[in-house]
Amino acid sequence: MTPSPKIEPRHQRLQAIVYIRQSTPKQVQNNQESTRRQYQLAERARQMGWAASQIRVIDEDLGLSGASSRRRTGFQSLVAAIGLGEVGIILVTEVSRLSRCNSDWHRVIELCGVFRTLIADEDGVYDARDPNDLLLLGVKGTLFAAELHILRGRMRGNLLNKARRGELALRLPVGFRRRPDGVVVQDPDDAVRLAIATVFERFAVLRSARAVHRHFLENRLALPRCAQTGATAGSITWVRPTYQMIQQILTNPAYAGVFVYGRRRREAVPGDPPEMVDRRVALAEWDIVVPDVYPGYLTYDAYLANRRALKDNLYNFAQKGRGAPREGIALLTGLVVCGRCGRRMAVSYGSEYHSYHCRRAQVDYGEPLCQSCPVGTLDTIVSAAFLDAMEPVAMEATLAALETLEREQEAVDRHWQLRLERARYEVALAQRQYDAVDPDNRLVARELERRWNTALGALEALDSEYALVRRTDLMPLSAAEREEVRRIAADLPGLWRAETTMPVDRKRLLRLAVAAVTVTVDRTTRRVDVVILWTGGATSTHAAFLPPIGIHATTDAAVIARIRELSRKLPDHAIAQALNVLGLRTRTGKDWTYERVRSMRKQHGIPTDCPIKTGPLEPRADGRISAKAAARRLGVTPSLVQVWVQHGVLACDQRCPCSKQWIRLTDADVARLDGSADVSGLPTLTEVAEDTGLERDAVWTRVRQGDYIPIRTPRGRGQWEWRLKERPAGNEPVPPCAIGAGRHRGEQYG
Numbered sequence: 001m002t003p004s005p006k007i008e009p010r011h012q013r014l015q016a017i018v019y020i021r022q023s024t025p026k027q028v029q030n031n032q033e034s035t036r037r038q039y040q041l042a043e044r045a046r047q048m049g050w051a052a053s054q055i056r057v058i059d060e061d062l063g064l065s066g067a068s069s070r071r072r073t074g075f076q077s078l079v080a081a082i083g084l085g086e087v088g089i090i091l092v093t094e095v096s097r098l099s100r101c102n103s104d105w106h107r108v109i110e111l112c113g114v115f116r117t118l119i120a121d122e123d124g125v126y127d128a129r130d131p132n133d134l135l136l137l138g139v140k141g142t143l144f145a146a147e148l149h150i151l152r153g154r155m156r157g158n159l160l161n162k163a164r165r166g167e168l169a170l171r172l173p174v175g176f177r178r179r180p181d182g183v184v185v186q187d188p189d190d191a192v193r194l195a196i197a198t199v200f201e202r203f204a205v206l207r208s209a210r211a212v213h214r215h216f217l218e219n220r221l222a223l224p225r226c227a228q229t230g231a232t233a234g235s236i237t238w239v240r241p242t243y244q245m246i247q248q249i250l251t252n253p254a255y256a257g258v259f260v261y262g263r264r265r266r267e268a269v270p271g272d273p274p275e276m277v278d279r280r281v282a283l284a285e286w287d288i289v290v291p292d293v294y295p296g297y298l299t300y301d302a303y304l305a306n307r308r309a310l311k312d313n314l315y316n317f318a319q320k321g322r323g324a325p326r327e328g329i330a331l332l333t334g335l336v337v338c339g340r341c342g343r344r345m346a347v348s349y350g351s352e353y354h355s356y357h358c359r360r361a362q363v364d365y366g367e368p369l370c371q372s373c374p375v376g377t378l379d380t381i382v383s384a385a386f387l388d389a390m391e392p393v394a395m396e397a398t399l400a401a402l403e404t405l406e407r408e409q410e411a412v413d414r415h416w417q418l419r420l421e422r423a424r425y426e427v428a429l430a431q432r433q434y435d436a437v438d439p440d441n442r443l444v445a446r447e448l449e450r451r452w453n454t455a456l457g458a459l460e461a462l463d464s465e466y467a468l469v470r471r472t473d474l475m476p477l478s479a480a481e482r483e484e485v486r487r488i489a490a491d492l493p494g495l496w497r498a499e500t501t502m503p504v505d506r507k508r509l510l511r512l513a514v515a516a517v518t519v520t521v522d523r524t525t526r527r528v529d530v531v532i533l534w535t536g537g538a539t540s541t542h543a544a545f546l547p548p549i550g551i552h553a554t555t556d557a558a559v560i561a562r563i564r565e566l567s568r569k570l571p572d573h574a575i576a577q578a579l580n581v582l583g584l585r586t587r588t589g590k591d592w593t594y595e596r597v598r599s600m601r602k603q604h605g606i607p608t609d610c611p612i613k614t615g616p617l618e619p620r621a622d623g624r625i626s627a628k629a630a631a632r633r634l635g636v637t638p639s640l641v642q643v644w645v646q647h648g649v650l651a652c653d654q655r656c657p658c659s660k661q662w663i664r665l666t667d668a669d670v671a672r673l674d675g676s677a678d679v680s681g682l683p684t685l686t687e688v689a690e691d692t693g694l695e696r697d698a699v700w701t702r703v704r705q706g707d708y709i710p711i712r713t714p715r716g717r718g719q720w721e722w723r724l725k726e727r728p729a730g731n732e733p734v735p736p737c738a739i740g741a742g743r744h745r746g747e748q749y750g
Contacts, residue, residue, distance in 0.1 A: 708727065
């Protein structure tokens with residue numbers, strides 16, 4: 001071969017780089033002649049005068065497109081070598097091998113012109129410093145870039161034409177299989193089909209993807225996952241379901257038998273360098289939709305209804321829906337619409353006074369609050385209307401409830417049966433493989449034996465788990481349970497008000513019949529007008545008057561009167577105990593305490609005849625006196641009075657530990673403590689302990705319980721002893737002392 005006159009000695013002192021590239025891995029595998037021709041360029045470099053040690057072959061970019069240089073590390077190293085002045089000539093079969101991107105191509109030409117690097121293809125040798133060669137290289141680069149665009153357009157057109165007929169072979173979701181002739185069928189595995197069908201069946205009942213996910217987790221059900229690539233492509237593995245798996249099944253149109261092309265759109269994200277990402281587009285913007293291509297698990301109308309339900313559940317996103325039923329006490333969350341501005345009203349849970357309010361204009365534009373309505377008032381109106389509307393279908397509800405329970409149990413049991421069947425098959429397969437091997441070949445037999453044992457262990461664990469589920473969740477309904485279901489379902493109002501019915505259950509029932517609730521509040525007359533839009537399209541109008549402002553924080557007049565009555569003879573903490581015993585609560589549903597009674601008396605100006613703070617010797621209205629006054633009357637020290645109180649000798653009233661003690665000291669109590677009482681025939685405390693076989697502390701415990709009446713009597717000079725008188729039969733023991741708020745057992749108040 002005659003060397004080109006453009007090759008100078010300085011070029012031959014540098015490297016000769018042979019750059020090899022093919023656009024796709026399929027071309028590398030099938031078009032091997034092209035690859036062989038490109039490798040033969042190394043021989044051409046030797047014929048042009050380069051030594052073998054100076055020839056470098058770059059083939060790292062085999063299987064990569066020339067439309068971009070981002071992933072082509074071989075091209076990047078080539079450009080770097082040119083920039084370092086190490087390259088004398090670049091050899092390619094055609095210059096389109098270097099790049100089909102104009103920006104990359106012209107950058108290479110510019111570098112070759114600066115560093116005097118030659119470019120050679122099968123048509124000749126080009127010098128980028130020569131104007132004619134530069135023009136020719138530029139035209140070739142432009143033509144190759146245009147050719148890439150034409151090829152892409154032609155391939156894209158063919159692909160779209162095939163997609164419009166629904167014949168484009170896209171990746172199938174789990175639950176489908178493609179036969180060798182290209183026809184798509186449902187997966188022949190019963191367990192796979194049942195799992196997919198269960199997702200749609202549960203969503204039809206629960207209307208929430210999260211609720212479907214909880215159903216699978218609570219019943220310990222698995223979902224299939226199909227390997228798409230690799231050596232295990234097409235194999236099914238069973239995994240614990242995630243929420244994303246449930247969401248993907250519900251939103252994939254293939255399960256409705258529809259072929260869709262264009263669910264995602266590739267967009268450029270600004271950056272250095274820019275990045276191409278795939279974004280999902282809205283259902284209305286899908287490019288190609290061909291129905292009845294696949295054997296569906298549900299109808300296309302049901303699929304669209306599921307998509308609408310999922311969109312309605314997106315309450316906290318930009319396009320707000322009604323939101324999924326949740327645990328909050330407000331039954332109409334997401335259903336209430338403002339009758340003034342048409343916006344959806346939100347729920348305020350910030351205080352004890354819950355309300356539906358429309359404050360979007362206030363938040364966005366600083367305008368006044370549009371309107372608000374108490375949660376309790378509106379929920380009561382709509383609940384009553386709902387129960388009235390549902391009364392004619394009580395028997396149908398009974399039958400539907402039983403049918404739903406039985407169908408759900410049957411589906412869950414079917415899942416378990418198929419899991420057990422699959423586990424038994426794995427055991428049988430492992431056994432056949434073990435039996436087929438030569439017993440002397442321990443290298444293989446040992447591993448097959450381990451697999452067999454593993455399969456047996458998995459089957460045993462699954463059997464135990466299924467037995468547990470059968471004893472708990474899958475136990476069939478007895479005749480009594482069936483009758484109970486019929487009774488509960490027939491009594492819809494009772495079921496609605498039952499404490500075991502959770503707010504989320506009431507919301508699900510309500511949404512079966514109610515589509516929206518429009519509310520208009522007249523602030524002047526305190527009147528609320530309610531328009532209920534039922535799911536069938538009918539409407540009904542209701543009206544009610546709102547309670548006065550602040551009524552939610554106003555104590556009932558009967559309770560105030562009771563506090564006024566009890567204040568004449570009881571202290572505040574005893575009044576609180578009496579109110580709680582009667583089952584009375586504050587307006588917010590809380591128990592009465594000393595502080596709340598005291599605050600209520602102060603608010604309504606109710607005096608008390610039993611203050612807890614008086615002079616040291618002043619008695620209370622109920623006759624109780626302070627411990628100091630009791631000690632003075634008995635002629636003992638106050639500390640001894642406190643000891644008697646602790647042992648149950650004296651009855652006392654005390655609001656809380658370490659607070660002031662109030663002693664009940666009658667003439668009879670003085671007589672049995674000053675030594676003047678007749679104790680003839682009464683046993684001493686020691687004798688009682690010996691007769692009953694109890695310790696002295698246990699005897700004092702019975703004294704505190706009111707079983708014995710203690711009497712103090714002199715035993716000698718300066719000494720005293722206790723005699724115990726058993727309480728007569730038929731008299732209910734009354735402990736003489738109770739210490740601490742909420743622990744009064746010494747008297748019955750009220």
